Amino acid sequence: MPQRLKASLAPAVKRVDAPRAAKPATPQASQFPSTAHDVARLAGVSQSAVSRCFTPGASVSDAMRQRVQQAADTLGYRPNLIARSLIKRESTIIGVVLPDLDNPFYASVVGRLSSMLTETGRRILLFRSPATDSSDPVLEDVLRYRVDGLILVSSPLSSTFADECVRIGLPVVQLNRTSMRARVSSVVGDNVRGAARIAEHLLRHGHRRLAYVAGQDGSSTSQERENGFTAALRQAGLTLALRETGHYTQDGARAATQRLLSLPEPPDAIFFANDYMALAGLSVARHAFGADIGRSLSIVGFDDIPMAAWPEFSLATFRQPIDAMCARTVEIIQAQLGDIGVAPQRLVLPGELVVRGSVRGGVVDPLA
Amino acid sequence: MPQRLKASLAPAVKRVDAPRAAKPATPQASQFPSTAHDVARLAGVSQSAVSRCFTPGASVSDAMRQRVQQAADTLGYRPNLIARSLIKRESTIIGVVLPDLDNPFYASVVGRLSSMLTETGRRILLFRSPATDSSDPVLEDVLRYRVDGLILVSSPLSSTFADECVRIGLPVVQLNRTSMRARVSSVVGDNVRGAARIAEHLLRHGHRRLAYVAGQDGSSTSQERENGFTAALRQAGLTLALRETGHYTQDGARAATQRLLSLPEPPDAIFFANDYMALAGLSVARHAFGADIGRSLSIVGFDDIPMAAWPEFSLATFRQPIDAMCARTVEIIQAQLGDIGVAPQRLVLPGELVVRGSVRGGVVDPLA
DNA sequence: CTGAAAGCGCTAACAA
DNA sequence: TTGTTAGCGCTTTCAG
Numbered sequence: 001m002p003q004r005l006k007a008s009l010a011p012a013v014k015r016v017d018a019p020r021a022a023k024p025a026t027p028q029a030s031q032f033p034s035t036a037h038d039v040a041r042l043a044g045v046s047q048s049a050v051s052r053c054f055t056p057g058a059s060v061s062d063a064m065r066q067r068v069q070q071a072a073d074t075l076g077y078r079p080n081l082i083a084r085s086l087i088k089r090e091s092t093i094i095g096v097v098l099p100d101l102d103n104p105f106y107a108s109v110v111g112r113l114s115s116m117l118t119e120t121g122r123r124i125l126l127f128r129s130p131a132t133d134s135s136d137p138v139l140e141d142v143l144r145y146r147v148d149g150l151i152l153v154s155s156p157l158s159s160t161f162a163d164e165c166v167r168i169g170l171p172v173v174q175l176n177r178t179s180m181r182a183r184v185s186s187v188v189g190d191n192v193r194g195a196a197r198i199a200e201h202l203l204r205h206g207h208r209r210l211a212y213v214a215g216q217d218g219s220s221t222s223q224e225r226e227n228g229f230t231a232a233l234r235q236a237g238l239t240l241a242l243r244e245t246g247h248y249t250q251d252g253a254r255a256a257t258q259r260l261l262s263l264p265e266p267p268d269a270i271f272f273a274n275d276y277m278a279l280a281g282l283s284v285a286r287h288a289f290g291a292d293i294g295r296s297l298s299i300v301g302f303d304d305i306p307m308a309a310w311p312e313f314s315l316a317t318f319r320q321p322i323d324a325m326c327a328r329t330v331e332i333i334q335a336q337l338g339d340i341g342v343a344p345q346r347l348v349l350p351g352e353l354v355v356r357g358s359v360r361g362g363v364v365d366p367l368a
Numbered sequence: 369m370p371q372r373l374k375a376s377l378a379p380a381v382k383r384v385d386a387p388r389a390a391k392p393a394t395p396q397a398s399q400f401p402s403t404a405h406d407v408a409r410l411a412g413v414s415q416s417a418v419s420r421c422f423t424p425g426a427s428v429s430d431a432m433r434q435r436v437q438q439a440a441d442t443l444g445y446r447p448n449l450i451a452r453s454l455i456k457r458e459s460t461i462i463g464v465v466l467p468d469l470d471n472p473f474y475a476s477v478v479g480r481l482s483s484m485l486t487e488t489g490r491r492i493l494l495f496r497s498p499a500t501d502s503s504d505p506v507l508e509d510v511l512r513y514r515v516d517g518l519i520l521v522s523s524p525l526s527s528t529f530a531d532e533c534v535r536i537g538l539p540v541v542q543l544n545r546t547s548m549r550a551r552v553s554s555v556v557g558d559n560v561r562g563a564a565r566i567a568e569h570l571l572r573h574g575h576r577r578l579a580y581v582a583g584q585d586g587s588s589t590s591q592e593r594e595n596g597f598t599a600a601l602r603q604a605g606l607t608l609a610l611r612e613t614g615h616y617t618q619d620g621a622r623a624a625t626q627r628l629l630s631l632p633e634p635p636d637a638i639f640f641a642n643d644y645m646a647l648a649g650l651s652v653a654r655h656a657f658g659a660d661i662g663r664s665l666s667i668v669g670f671d672d673i674p675m676a677a678w679p680e681f682s683l684a685t686f687r688q689p690i691d692a693m694c695a696r697t698v699e700i701i702q703a704q705l706g707d708i709g710v711a712p713q714r715l716v717l718p719g720e721l722v723v724r725g726s727v728r729g730g731v732v733d734p735l736a
Numbered sequence: 737c738t739g740a741a742a743g744c745g746c747t748a749a750c751a752a
Numbered sequence: 753t754t755g756t757t758a759g760c761g762c763t764t765t766c767a768g
Contacts, residue, residue, distance in 0.1 A: 032457075033514070033536045035761055046739045051763060061737060076532060081512045082454055083761035087744045089400075091450060093493065093513075101479040102674075104472070111469040114494055123513070124494040125461065126482055144449040145461075145491070146401070164444060168401045250674075287679040306470075306618075311655040312680040403745055414755045419747060429753060451745035455760045 034075040043071035054079050085146070094333065095142040097127045097135065098153035103248070103276040104305045105322070109153055109175065112326040120334065122148065129155040131216065131247065136161050143170070149333040151175055154221065157182050171336030173329045176320075178220045178346060185336075185344040187328045189351045191221055191302075194318035195228030195271070197353045198300050201316075202269045203236050205360035207298060211242035211267035213256045213277060219248075222273045225302060229271055242267050246277045253277035254284045261289045261297075268297060269359070275301035275308045275317055282313055282358060298359040314357035321349050402443040411439035422447050453514070462701065463510040465495045465503060466521035471616070471644040472673045473690070477521055477543065480694040488702065490516065497523040499584065499615065504529050511538070517701040519543055522589065525550050539704035541697045544688075546588045546714060553704075553712040555696045557719045559589055559670075562686035563596030563639070565721045566668050569684075570637045571604050573728035575666060579610035579635035581624045581645060587616075590641045593670060597639055610635050614645045621645035622652045629657045629665075636665060637727070643669035643676045643685055650681055650726060666727040682725035689717050 036054075040047040045067060052058035053068040060068075071077075085091040094117055098106050114124050127142055129135035135156050142150060143164075149171040157174060162182035165172045174186040202210060212229055215222035230240045242263070244256035253272060257280075260267055270285075272278035278301030285291040285299065293299055294314075301308060304319035328347050336342055355362045404422075408415040413435060420426035421436040428436075439445075453459040462485055469475050482492050495510055497503035503523050510518060511532075517539040525542060530550035533540045542554040570578060580597055583590035598608045610631070612624035621640060625648075628635055638653075640646035646669030653659040653667065661667055662682075669676060672687035696715050704710055723730045 031535055031537065033511070037761075047761090048740080048763075049738060051761095052738085055763080059737065064737080076535070078508070078512050080454075080514055080761050082450055082459060082514045083744090084763075085744095086448075086451055086454060086746090086761080087763050089744075096494075101469070101475045101482075102472070104470070104475075107469040107472075107475040110494070111496070114469075114496055118496070126464075126478070126492040126494055128479070128482055128486070140446070143401070144446050146448055146450045167399055167444070169399065283678055283680060307675075310651055312651060405745075415745090416747075416756080417754065419745095420754085423747080427753060432753080448745050451760090452747075453760090454745080454762090455747050457760075 033080070034077045035080070036077070038075055039068060039071045039077045042075060043067045050077075091146050091148050092121055093123050093125045093145065093147050094149045094151060095127060095145065095147035096124045096151045096153065097129045097138060097142065097155045099129050099131055099155060100248070103274070104307065105176075105274065105276060105303045105320075106153055108305070108322060109326060112323065113151060113330065116326060116330045134158060143168075148337060149173075151329060151333065152177065154219070156218070157184065159183070169340045171333045173332050175325060175329045176221055180220075183344055185332045185346065187325050187332070187347045187349065188221065188224075189318075189320040189325065190348050191224035192228035192231070194302060194320075194351050194353070195225040196232040198271055198302075198316075198318060199229045199232035199236075201353065201355065201359065201361065202271070202298060202300070203233070203238070205298070207269040207360070208238065209241045209265065209268045210238070211244065211260050211270045212240055213253060213260075213270060213272045213281065214243065214245045215248040215273035215277070217245060219273075222248075225271075225273055246272065246281075248274065248277065250277065250280035253280040257281040257284045258288065261285060261291065266297075269300070270297070271300045271302075273302060275303040275305045275315060277301070278315055278317070279307060279313055282315060294357045294359055294362055300359055304354050308354075308356070314362070316356040316359040316362050317354050319352045319354050321351060324349050401448070402445045403448070404445070406443055407436060407439045407445045410443060411435045418445075459514050459516050460489055461491050461493045461513065461515050462517045462519060463495060463513065463515035464492045464519045464521065465497045465506060465510065465523045467497050467499055467523060468616070471642070472675065473544075473642065473644060473671045473688075474521055476673070476690060477694060480691065481519060481698065484694060484698045502526060511536075516705060517541075519697060519701065520545065522587070524586070525552065527551070537708045539701045541700050543693060543697045544589055548588075551712055553700045553714065555693050555700070555715045555717065556589065556592075557686075557688040557693065558716050559592035560596035560599070562670065562688075562719050562721070563593040564600040566639055566670075566684075566686060567597045567600035567604075569721065569723065569727065569729065570639070570666060570668070571601070571606070573666070575637040575728070576606065577609045577633065577636045578606070579612065579628050579638045580608055581621060581628075581638060581640045581649065582611065582613045583616040583641035583645070585613060587641075590616075593639075593641055614640065614649075616642065616645065618645060618648035621648040625649040625652045626656065629653060629659065634665075637668070638665070639668045639670075641670060643671040643673045643683060645669070646683055646685070647675060647681055650683060662725045662727055662730055668727055672722055676722075676724070682730070684724040684727040684730050685722050687720045687722050689719060692717050 036050040037047045039050045050068050052060050053065055101107050127138050129138055136158055139161055152174045154176045157179050159181040162184045172184045178186040212226055246252035246256045272281055282299045286293050291297040301315050301317040304317045308315035308317050404418040405415050407418045418436050420428050421433055466474050495506050497506055504526055507529055520542045522544045525547050527549040530552045540552045546554040580594055614620035614624045640649055650667045654661050659665040669683050669685040672685045676683035676685050
C-alpha cells in the first residue's frame with residue numbers, strides 16, 4: 001500500500017494527537033489499515049493500553065480489554081508486525097533459500113518447514129538461489145529483511161558469508177548440503193553411507209560397469225554420494241567406469257543418460273545423484289533405448305520421493321529421512337534463536353536402502 | 369536476532385549520539401547488524417546522509433558517497449528493510465497463500481511467481497491455506513505482515529475478507545480459482561471450455577459411461593470443470609454416470625479410482641479435476657485393476673504438468689497456460705499497486721486440449 | 737492498572 | 753549538497 005496521502009508534516013511544535021491525513025469522504029474507499037493509535041482514540045484510552053491488550057502476558061483490566069477489543073473490532077485493527085519487529089528486534093520470519101521448487105524433494109521440504117515453523121508463529125520468506133553462481137548476492141538480500149533465521153536448502157554458502165551471519169548472530173542451517181569451511185550448522189542424510197550401500201547392492205548383483213550421474217559439481221551432497229559410491233567400488237577392486245553431470249535437472253539427466261547409453265560400451269548400472277534425475281533417466285533409458293530396467297540395466301536414485309515407489313518406476317533408492325531432517329533443522333534454528341552462540345551442529349541422519357524393481361535383486365511389483 | 373541487550377533507556381533529556389548498548393569485548397562475538405547511525409558516526413556525517421547514499425535517486429556528492437561507502441563496508445552495513453517499509457508504507461513482500469506444495473502445478477506456480485516478483489524486487493512470504501476450513505484465519509495473519517499484495521493460489525476467499533482487502537487498499541489476486549461473490553481479481557484457465565473439449569473428445573471416441581473425480585467440493589475450479597464436462601454431456605443427450613471426490617490429493621484420487629473400478633458397471637472413462645490426481649488414478653487403474661488405459665478405459669486430467677507427457681503416463685489433459693497465468697497475476701498486482709482502486713479483473717485464459725495415449729484416439733508414443 | 741514518553745532504524749521535508 | 757527534525761506503528765520503562 002504505497003501512496004498513502006503524505007500527511008503534511010506537523011510544524012516544529014509537537015502536536016499530540018495530530019489529526020491524520022485527510023481520508024476520502026467515502027469511508028469504504030481506499031482507507032488504510034488502522035493503527036493502535038486509532039483504536040486508542042476511539043476507545044478513549046492511551047495507545048500503550050491498546051498495545052497491552054494485544055500483548056499476551058500484559059496486565060490489563062477486564063473493562064479496558066472490553067473497550068479496546070470493541071474499538072479494535074469496529075476499526076478492523078490488526079497489529080502491525082513490521083512495526084513490532086522493529087522494536088522487538090525479531091521479525092518472526094525465516095528466510096528459506098532453495099534452488100528449485102520443481103524437484104519434489106525440495107517442494108516437500110519447503111512444505112514441511114512451513115508447517116513446522118508455523119507452529120511457533122514463524123513464516124517463510126522465499127528466495128531462490130542461482131543454480132550456478134554464488135548465492136551470496138541473494139543472501140545479501142535476505143539479510144536486509146532482518147530475518148530471524150536462515151535455512152539454505154541444498155544451497156551453497158561461502159565461508160565469508162557464513163562468518164558474517166555468525167557475526168550478526170543470525171541462526172543459519174544448511175539443509176541437504178554442507179560446507180567444509182563455513183562454520184554453520186548443517187543437516188544432511190548419510191550420503192556417503194547411502195551411496196556405498198547402493199554400490200554394494202549393485203556389485204553383489206553382478207554389475208561391473210557402473211556410472212554416476214552427478215548433480216551439480218561443487219555440491220557437497222553430490223560429491224559425498226560420489227565419494228561413497230566410488231569408495232565402495234574401490235573396496236571391491238573396481239573403479240567408476242563412467243561419469244556424467246545432470247545439473248540436478250531432468251533435462252540434464254536425460255541428456256546424461258542419452259550420452260551414457262549411446263556409448264559403444266554403455267554402463268550396466270547408473271546411479272543418479274537424486275531421484276528427480278533418476279526418474280527422468282529411467283524413463284529415457286526405457287523408452288528411448290528400450291533398456292530392460294532392473295535386468296540389463298539397473299538404475300538407482302537418492303531421496304525416495306513418493307513417485308519412486310510408483311509401479312511405473314519402481315525406482316530403487318536410498319531414503320532420506322525428510323521429516324527428521326526438517327525437524328532437526330527447525331530445532332537448530334530455535335535453539336540458536338534462544339541462545340546465541342551455541343556451537344554449530346553438523347547432523348548426519350541415517351537413511352535406508354530401498355531396493356525396488358529398477359535394480360537387479362529388487363522386488364518386482366507383483367502387480368506390474 | 370532477538371535478545372539484543374536492551375539499551376538502558378535514555379533519561380528525559382534528549383541525548384544526541386547516545387552511546388549504544390555495551391557490546392561484548394570480543395568484537396566478532398554476537399554483535400548485531402550495524403545501523404545507518406553507526407555508519408554515520410564512523411564516517412563523521414549525518415545519519416540522513418547515509419540514508420541518501422543508499423537511496424537510488426538521491427543527490428550526494430562523490431566525496432560523501434566515498435566516505436559513507438567505506439564506513440558501510442567496514443561495518444558490513446545493510447539497510448534495514450523492515451524499518452524502511454515502516455515509513456515507506458511498502459514492505460516489498462507479497463503474501464502467497466496456497467494449499468499444497470506437493471502438487472507440481474502449485475510448486476511450479478510458486479516458482480514462477482517468485483521469479484517474476486523478484487524482477488521488481490519483491491519477495492514471497494509463504495502461507496498455507498487449510499484444505500477444508502476457511503482460510504480467513506490464515507489471511508488474517510497475512511495482513512499483520514503488511515504485505516504489499518496477496519496472491520491466493522487455488523485458495524478460497526470469503527467475500528467479507530475480500531471486502532476488507534479492498535477497504536485497506538490491498539491488491540489481491542486469486543490464481544486458479546475464483547469467487548462468485550468476492551469482488552477481487554482472479555486469473556483462471558478456461559475450465560468450462562476445457563472440460564467441454566475433454567467431454568467432446570471422449571464422446572467422439574465412443575465413451576458413454578463417464579465419471580468425474582472432483583477436486584474439492586466448493587472449489588470453483590473443480591466446479592467449473594464439472595459444469596463444463598456435464599454440460600457437454602447433456603448436449604449429447606447424456607448425463608454424468610459417476611462422480612467421486614479426490615480432495616485434490618493423490619490418496620484421494622487412488623481411493624476414488626478404486627471405488628469407481630470396483631463397481632459392477634465401472635466407467636469407461638474418468639476425468640480427474642487435475643493431473644496430479646489423474647496420474648495417481650491412472651497408475652492404480654493400470655496396476656491394481658489391469659485396466660487397458662486408452663482403450664477399455666480412458667483417463668484425462670487437467671493442467672498438463674510435465675509428468676503428464678512422460679511415456680509412462682502419456683496422460684491426456686487440458687493444458688493451462690501456467691506462464692501466462694502467473695504473468696497476468698503479477699501484472700494485476702503491479703497495476704493495483706500503482707493505482708489503487710482499479711476495478712478488479714477476472715481473467716479467463718485459453719488453454720489447449722492435449723490428446724495423448726491415455727485416451728482413445730490419442731497418439732500413442734511411438735517409442736512406447 | 738494505566739498513561740506519558742522514549743525510541744527501534746529508517747525516510748523525507750525543510751532549512752541552511 | 754548536507755544536517756536537522758519529525759515521525760512510520762509499535763513496545764517498554766517509568767511514574768502515578
